[in-house]
Amino acid sequence: MKETFIIPTKARILALVLIAIGVLAIVIGFAKEGPGTWSVLLINNFYFLSLAMGAMFFVAIQYVTDSGWSAMFKRVPEAMTTFVPVAFIVMLIMAAGVRDIYEWAHRGITATDALIAHKAPYLNIPFFYARLALFFGLWILLIATLRRFSLREDAGEKGETESFLKSRKYSRVFIFVFALTFSVAAFDWIMSIDSHWFSTIFGLRAIISAFYSAVAVIILILLWLNRSGYFPEMNKYHRNDFARYLFRLSIVWGYLWFIQFLIIWYANLPESTFYFIPRVEEPWRLFFRAEFILNWAIPFAVLMSDDIGRKKPVLIIISILLLAGFYVTLFLQVMPGTGGTVKIGFVEIGSFAGFAGLFFLLFMYTLSKASLKPDNHPFLEESLHHHL
Amino acid sequence: MKQKEIIAVFDNDEDLVSAIRKLLENKIRIRDAYTPFPVHDVLRLLGRETRLPYFAVIAGAVNIIAALGFLYWVAVIDYPLNFGGKPAFTLPAFVVITYLLTILLTFLITSLLFQVRTGLYPGKEPEEVMEGSTDDKFILALGSNIDMNEKDRSMADSILRECGATDIIERERDNEKK
Known part of the structure; x- marks a missing residue:
C-alpha cells in the first residue's frame, strides 16, 4: 500500500503568498530601518534552522532508542530537514551584515576592547566562517546520508533490515555531531552577540529549544495531515506519546533555564550579571516573563495529565504557544545585544511569515517526493497498531 | 455452603484480554486478574485504573x-x-x-x-493466587458459585476455553486470605 502526499493547491498558494510577504518585509526593513534588519534575519534563520535540526534529532532519537510507535511518521521530520541548506545560504548572505550584528566584528574593536582582543583568536571573521562551513557541511552530509538509507529501504524488500541498521548507526553519529556542533553554533551565532558574556549551558539550551519546538511543529503538521485524510491510523496513543514528549521537554527546558539564571544570580558577579540586568528590567521585562511562562509554566501545568494532553485542541494550542515561546527566547537572546528595540512590527512578523512559508513549501515538496510512510520500516506494523 | 472460585490460566496477555472482553459482554462477574506485568487493557476493562x-x-x-x-x-x-x-x-x-x-x-x-x-508492608508473607502468577502466567479469577448460576458457569467455561485458557481450576475459596 503505497501512499504519497500530494501538495494541496491552497497550501502551495498560501506558502507562496507568505514568501512574498516575507520578501516585502525584508525589503521594507532594509529600506526603512537599515542594518537592524540583519538581527531580524538572524532570529528567523536560526529559528527555522533549529526546527530542521531538531526534527533530524527527533528521527535520530527514534532510531537509537528503537522506538516503534513513531515509525510511520518518520517521513514528516525527515522532510522538515530540507531547510538546512537554505539556512546555510542565508547565513552566507548575512556575511554582508556580520559587522552590524556582532560586536566583536566591528572594525578596530580589538584596539579599544581588551576582552574582545583576548577572544580574537577565536572570534574573528575568517575562523567564524570556516566553522560555519564545517558545521553546515557535516549536517547536510549526515542528513543526506540518513535520507538516502531511508529511501533505499523503500526501494528494497520487506523484512530487509540493512538500511535500518545503517540508519541507526548514522543516527548515533548524528547525535554526537549535533551535540558538539550545534552548541558551538549557538555560541558563535547567538551568544557571541554579547561578546563579553559567556554561559557554558547556552549550547545545551539551544539544543533543547530546537528539539522542543521541532516536536511542536511535528505535532502541528501531523494533526493537519491527519485532518486532510493522511495517517488515518493515528490514534490517541500516538498523540499521548507526543504530549509526553512535550511534557518531559518542558521540564528539561525549565531546568536548564533556571540553572543558567540561578548560578549567575547567586554569584552576582558584574561580568555575568550585566547580561541579565537589562533583560529583567523595562522594557524587556515582559519578554523575560513571557519566555518562562510560554515555554515552561503553561505546558507543564496543562500536559501533566495524559487525558488532557492527548486532546487535539490542547495539543494545537500548546504547540502554537511553544512556537511563540521559542521566538520570544531568540528575540530576547539577540535583540538587546544588537541594539534592537522592543518592537514586533510588520518587518518582524512579515519576515517570520516569509521564512515559515519557505520552510513549509520545502517541507511539502520533500514530503511529496517519497512514500508517506516508510513502507519497509521494520517497526511500521507496531506503529500502525500503537496501543498502550 | 463453601465458596468456590474459578481460576483460569492463560499463557499470554492477548488471550487474557480477549477473555475478559467476552466475559464482560456476557455479563459474567470477574473478581480479579493477576498478571506478571501491568497490562493497561486489563486495568481499563476491570475499572481498576489507579487514582x-x-x-x-x-x-x-x-x-x-x-x-x-x-x-x-x-x-x-x-x-x-x-x-x-x-x-x-x-x-x-x-x-x-x-x-x-x-x-x-x-x-x-x-x-x-x-x-x-x-495492604503491603515490610515483612508481609508473600501471597500468590497461583504458582506462576508472578512469572509467566496470566490468571483470571471469576466469581464463586454463590453469585453465578449453572448456566453462567457453563458459559464462562466455554468462553475461557475458546479464548485459549490452558487450565481451568475450580477450587474452594480461602476466606481468610484477602
Missing part, C-alpha cells in the same frame, strides 16, 4: 507550600543571615530546595499511601 497520580499531584501542591513555608520560617523568621547582601526572603534561592523537598515528601507520602491501600 494514585491524582493524589500525588495534590500532595505535591501541598508539599510545595509546606517547603516554601519551612524555608521562609528558617531564613526569615528564625535565623535570618546576610548572604552577599541579598534580602532574607529571596525566591530564586528557595527554588532548588523546594523542588527537592517536594519530590522527596511527595514520593514518601505517595508510596506510603500505596502500601496502605494495597
Whole structure:
C-alpha cells in the first residue's frame, strides 16, 4: 500500500503568498530601518534552522532508542530537514551584515576592547566562517546520508533490515555531531552577540529549544495531515506519546533555564550579571516573563495529565504557544545585544511569515517526493497498531 | 455452603484480554486478574485504573507550600543571615530546595499511601493466587458459585476455553486470605 502526499493547491498558494510577504518585509526593513534588519534575519534563520535540526534529532532519537510507535511518521521530520541548506545560504548572505550584528566584528574593536582582543583568536571573521562551513557541511552530509538509507529501504524488500541498521548507526553519529556542533553554533551565532558574556549551558539550551519546538511543529503538521485524510491510523496513543514528549521537554527546558539564571544570580558577579540586568528590567521585562511562562509554566501545568494532553485542541494550542515561546527566547537572546528595540512590527512578523512559508513549501515538496510512510520500516506494523 | 472460585490460566496477555472482553459482554462477574506485568487493557476493562497520580499531584501542591513555608520560617523568621547582601526572603534561592523537598515528601507520602491501600508492608508473607502468577502466567479469577448460576458457569467455561485458557481450576475459596 503505497501512499504519497500530494501538495494541496491552497497550501502551495498560501506558502507562496507568505514568501512574498516575507520578501516585502525584508525589503521594507532594509529600506526603512537599515542594518537592524540583519538581527531580524538572524532570529528567523536560526529559528527555522533549529526546527530542521531538531526534527533530524527527533528521527535520530527514534532510531537509537528503537522506538516503534513513531515509525510511520518518520517521513514528516525527515522532510522538515530540507531547510538546512537554505539556512546555510542565508547565513552566507548575512556575511554582508556580520559587522552590524556582532560586536566583536566591528572594525578596530580589538584596539579599544581588551576582552574582545583576548577572544580574537577565536572570534574573528575568517575562523567564524570556516566553522560555519564545517558545521553546515557535516549536517547536510549526515542528513543526506540518513535520507538516502531511508529511501533505499523503500526501494528494497520487506523484512530487509540493512538500511535500518545503517540508519541507526548514522543516527548515533548524528547525535554526537549535533551535540558538539550545534552548541558551538549557538555560541558563535547567538551568544557571541554579547561578546563579553559567556554561559557554558547556552549550547545545551539551544539544543533543547530546537528539539522542543521541532516536536511542536511535528505535532502541528501531523494533526493537519491527519485532518486532510493522511495517517488515518493515528490514534490517541500516538498523540499521548507526543504530549509526553512535550511534557518531559518542558521540564528539561525549565531546568536548564533556571540553572543558567540561578548560578549567575547567586554569584552576582558584574561580568555575568550585566547580561541579565537589562533583560529583567523595562522594557524587556515582559519578554523575560513571557519566555518562562510560554515555554515552561503553561505546558507543564496543562500536559501533566495524559487525558488532557492527548486532546487535539490542547495539543494545537500548546504547540502554537511553544512556537511563540521559542521566538520570544531568540528575540530576547539577540535583540538587546544588537541594539534592537522592543518592537514586533510588520518587518518582524512579515519576515517570520516569509521564512515559515519557505520552510513549509520545502517541507511539502520533500514530503511529496517519497512514500508517506516508510513502507519497509521494520517497526511500521507496531506503529500502525500503537496501543498502550 | 463453601465458596468456590474459578481460576483460569492463560499463557499470554492477548488471550487474557480477549477473555475478559467476552466475559464482560456476557455479563459474567470477574473478581480479579493477576498478571506478571501491568497490562493497561486489563486495568481499563476491570475499572481498576489507579487514582494514585491524582493524589500525588495534590500532595505535591501541598508539599510545595509546606517547603516554601519551612524555608521562609528558617531564613526569615528564625535565623535570618546576610548572604552577599541579598534580602532574607529571596525566591530564586528557595527554588532548588523546594523542588527537592517536594519530590522527596511527595514520593514518601505517595508510596506510603500505596502500601496502605494495597495492604503491603515490610515483612508481609508473600501471597500468590497461583504458582506462576508472578512469572509467566496470566490468571483470571471469576466469581464463586454463590453469585453465578449453572448456566453462567457453563458459559464462562466455554468462553475461557475458546479464548485459549490452558487450565481451568475450580477450587474452594480461602476466606481468610484477602
